[in-house]
Amino acid sequence: MQSVQLGFLDYAILLIYVIFVISIGFVLRRYMKSSSDFLTSGRSIPAWVTGLAFISANLGALELVGMAASGAKYGIATCHFYWVGAIPAMVFLAVFMMPFYYGSKARSVPEYLKMRFNEPVRALNSVAFAVMTVFASGISMNALAKLLNQLLGWNYHVALWICSAVVLVYVLKGGLTSAIYTEVLQFFMIVLGFAPVVYLGLQDVGGWTAMTHALSGVSVDPAALHFKDPGTSYGPDGWTSAWKPLLAGSAHNPMGVDCFAMVFGLGFVLSFGYWCTNFLVVQRAMAARNMGAARRTPLIAAVPKMLFPALVILPGMIAVALTSIPAKGYRIPPPALEQQAIVAAAAAVSQAASSNPQAAIPEIIEKVSGAQKGLDPKTGKPKKLLGFDQARLAEVVKTYAGKPIDQDQTPEQRALRSEFVAAFSNAMTDYDYDGVILSLVKKYCPTGLLGLALTALLASFMSGMAGNVTAFNTVWTYDLYQAYIARNKSDQHYFWMGQAVTVAGILFSIACAYFAKQYNNAMDIIQLVFGFVNAPLFATFLLGMFWARCTGPGAFFGLFGGISASALFHSLTIAAGNSPGVKGGYVSVLQTFPSEMAQNFWLASFAFIVCFTLTLVISLLTRRTKTDEELKGLVYSLTPKLKDEETAWYLRPATLGLVLLACCVVLNLIFR
Amino acid sequence: MGLDIRLPIGLMFTLIGAMLAVYGFATQSEPALYERSLGINVNLRWGLVLLVFGVTMLGLFWRGRKSGP
Numbered sequence: 179m180q181s182v183q184l185g186f187l188d189y190a191i192l193l194i195y196v197i198f199v200i201s202i203g204f205v206l207r208r209y210m211k212s213s214s215d216f217l218t219s220g221r222s223i224p225a226w227v228t229g230l231a232f233i234s235a236n237l238g239a240l241e242l243v244g245m246a247a248s249g250a251k252y253g254i255a256t257c258h259f260y261w262v263g264a265i266p267a268m269v270f271l272a273v274f275m276m277p278f279y280y281g282s283k284a285r286s287v288p289e290y291l292k293m294r295f296n297e298p299v300r301a302l303n304s305v306a307f308a309v310m311t312v313f314a315s316g317i318s319m320n321a322l323a324k325l326l327n328q329l330l331g332w333n334y335h336v337a338l339w340i341c342s343a344v345v346l347v348y349v350l351k352g353g354l355t356s357a358i359y360t361e362v363l364q365f366f367m368i369v370l371g372f373a374p375v376v377y378l379g380l381q382d383v384g385g386w387t388a389m390t391h392a393l394s395g396v397s398v399d400p401a402a403l404h405f406k407d408p409g410t411s412y413g414p415d416g417w418t419s420a421w422k423p424l425l426a427g428s429a430h431n432p433m434g435v436d437c438f439a440m441v442f443g444l445g446f447v448l449s450f451g452y453w454c455t456n457f458l459v460v461q462r463a464m465a466a467r468n469m470g471a472a473r474r475t476p477l478i479a480a481v482p483k484m485l486f487p488a489l490v491i492l493p494g495m496i497a498v499a500l501t502s503i504p505a506k507g508y509r510i511p512p513p514a515l516e517q518q519a520i521v522a523a524a525a526a527v528s529q530a531a532s533s534n535p536q537a538a539i540p541e542i543i544e545k546v547s548g549a550q551k552g553l554d555p556k557t558g559k560p561k562k563l564l565g566f567d568q569a570r571l572a573e574v575v576k577t578y579a580g581k582p583i584d585q586d587q588t589p590e591q592r593a594l595r596s597e598f599v600a601a602f603s604n605a606m607t608d609y610d611y612d613g614v615i616l617s618l619v620k621k622y623c624p625t626g627l628l629g630l631a632l633t634a635l636l637a638s639f640m641s642g643m644a645g646n647v648t649a650f651n652t653v654w655t656y657d658l659y660q661a662y663i664a665r666n667k668s669d670q671h672y673f674w675m676g677q678a679v680t681v682a683g684i685l686f687s688i689a690c691a692y693f694a695k696q697y698n699n700a701m702d703i704i705q706l707v708f709g710f711v712n713a714p715l716f717a718t719f720l721l722g723m724f725w726a727r728c729t730g731p732g733a734f735f736g737l738f739g740g741i742s743a744s745a746l747f748h749s750l751t752i753a754a755g756n757s758p759g760v761k762g763g764y765v766s767v768l769q770t771f772p773s774e775m776a777q778n779f780w781l782a783s784f785a786f787i788v789c790f791t792l793t794l795v796i797s798l799l800t801r802r803t804k805t806d807e808e809l810k811g812l813v814y815s816l817t818p819k820l821k822d823e824e825t826a827w828y829l830r831p832a833t834l835g836l837v838l839l840a841c842c843v844v845l846n847l848i849f850r
Numbered sequence: 851m852g853l854d855i856r857l858p859i860g861l862m863f864t865l866i867g868a869m870l871a872v873y874g875f876a877t878q879s880e881p882a883l884y885e886r887s888l889g890i891n892v893n894l895r896w897g898l899v900l901l902v903f904g905v906t907m908l909g910l911f912w913r914g915r916k917s918g919p
Contacts, residue, residue, distance in 0.1 A: 187869065202853070202858055363862065622886055624883050630866065
């Protein structure tokens with residue numbers, strides 16, 4: 179793929195942005211006097227700021243890139259992550275859970291668990307969380323640096339280190355406050371940077387109606403564009419309707435998910451687990467200046483969150499529609515070929531006979547696939563064959579057979595080689611869905627707007643990374659270092675530790691990014707383990723906050739059982755099209771799900787139910803360790819109800835929450 | 851804490867918006883540049899949008915300062 183040239187103006191916009199975020203860090207430096215200023219913002223920030231930071235910390239580069247990819251793969255049903263998943267969970271957090279997080283004066287989510295249960299539960303949660311944030315940040319950094327490298331030709335290492343250095347400077351200077359304030363600036367940058375790209379894309383495809391029309395064509399015959407296997411058909415509304423294909427069953431929607439898995443697995447277990455218990459987002463609300471502001475934080479965040487599909491999912495749908503209209507000259511980018519695959523392709527094509535290109539094709543495909551995907555040790559065949567359009571590949575072979583494309587010594591040879599690689603990649607029918615966003619940016623943005631859109635992408639990356647780092651340094655300093663390694667030190671000592679671990683956290687993330695680059699498979703396994711850890715978590719919080727009888731041992735072993743249950747579930751099930759291994763089924767295959775997403779949702783549901791039941795039963799069998807008096811402020815039934823009467827009725831969290839839920843229902847109905 | 855975030859947001863978008871708008875204005879006679887953006891001079895138009903947003907943020911900042919913290 180050809181990389182684009184950035185002009186002076188593009189670099190200038192990028193530079194201005196960097197200068198502003200770093201200056202925010204420096205301005206805030208003088209307010210950093212104690213560990214709580216640095217790690218918890220001293221609970222001093224207004225609600226609209228924490229609200230936008232709440233959403234921005236979640237809107238990392240992976241979210242942006244991944245949601246557009248899902249928009250392309252699954253269409254409007256991707257909105258369920260927002261309208262069924264996020265919004266109800268955020269309302270629940272604001273109305274029911276925030277009073278305990280904020281009111282308990284806990285400095286972190288693990289610390290709340292210690293107050294409510296005991297040390298082991300805190301230890302389990304904080305260790306898992308700390309490891310997870312570092313890896314999550316590393317994975318996202320790797321993904322972004324790779325993307326910038328492939329599509330813009332930027333140097334991988336330079337992109338990685340410079341972005342990390344910027345985040346390091348402003349977080350180190352201004353701590354959580356600085357992260358939160360820059361997240362607000364980044365929020366506006368992301369929205370204002372991508373909005374024109376989406377607008378231009380929609381204009382180009384001919385507006386909403388033309389887009390849905392093109393998408394129904396794709397949905398009826400997705401195999402025509404090689405989206406799905408031949409013979410698959412979803413009916414006209416597979417990409418453009420959120421509920422109808424879902425209600426028709428897992429065989430009738432591109433996600434391969436049924437209604438129960440969607441509503442219970444995603445909507446209840448996974449979303450509530452993420453939004454209500456993940457310290458990365460909850461920390462933003464806990465930094466608010468008072469209880470009212472803390473409770474309004476997720477509600478304020480819910481408003482833009484509800485509208486985000488237009489910004490992050492719509493581009494994916496536009497990309498599919500554009501791909502289906504040949505006149506537009508656009509395709510979703512092919513996967514980037516590894517260096518060894520390029521060498522194999524060049525060698526095979528240059529040796530082929532131009533007189534009979536068809537004959538050489540099977541061998542070329544096998545060689546390139548082997549170099550790209552690796553060989554199966556048992557059969558000696560490629561693990562997976564890449565998809566190619568036979569006619570287009572024959573054309574490429576005809577053009578380049580006998581040409582010296584296997585040489586790259588002189589500039590002319592290199593130019594010919596890259597021309598060949600572009601043509602060869604274009605013959606591929608596999609898609610790199612993660613490249614959708616950047617490919618649209620490249621297609622529509624002239625110099626100027628290009629700089630703005632790229633800055634928006636970097637802003638999303640930095641907001642996600644700063645979110646991870648600030649959550650990591652707080653959990654490390656308060657929940658691991660102060661709790662288990664060095665108790666009773668001076669506050670200045672913990673302040674120093676918070677800063678030191680900020681540096682360490684960023685270095686760890688960079689190490690993880692390189693690790694992810696090197697060992698893609700190891701990363702899949704790590705992400706899998708995180709899935710196991712997260713799936714049952716919400717059951718623990720739900721029982722802990724709303725049932726006084728729930729005990730420490732119940733929570734600990736329930737959580738542990740839930741995590742083991744998800745590992746077990748995964749080892750016994752598989753998604754259609756995957757072979758047993760990292761993707762599941764390594765013990766035996768008892769159940770085959772139509773898609774990986776369905777497998778995930780069912781896994782989460784299963785883990786939740788196991789954790790819930792175990793916690794319930796063990797709690798009933800063990801003696802209570804905390805008295806009612808000790809649980810005051812931590813458990814719903816033992817805490818005096820908050821008096822909302824001072825605030826006007828329309829500003830009360832419950833009222834605002836209901837309004838938001840109603841809006842969600844309306845959106846679901848409009849796009850049903 | 852001692853920083854009103856509306857000030858840096860306002861300043862940054864005013865600056866970037868002004869730059870885009872000026873560049874867009876200066877390149878009005880270069881249709882080749884705007885071929886990819888469907889013939890729309892997006893730099894000029896979107897630059898003005900950013901400018902208005904930035905100035906609004908600055909206005910909110912001034913108002914907030916007058917009424918006191």
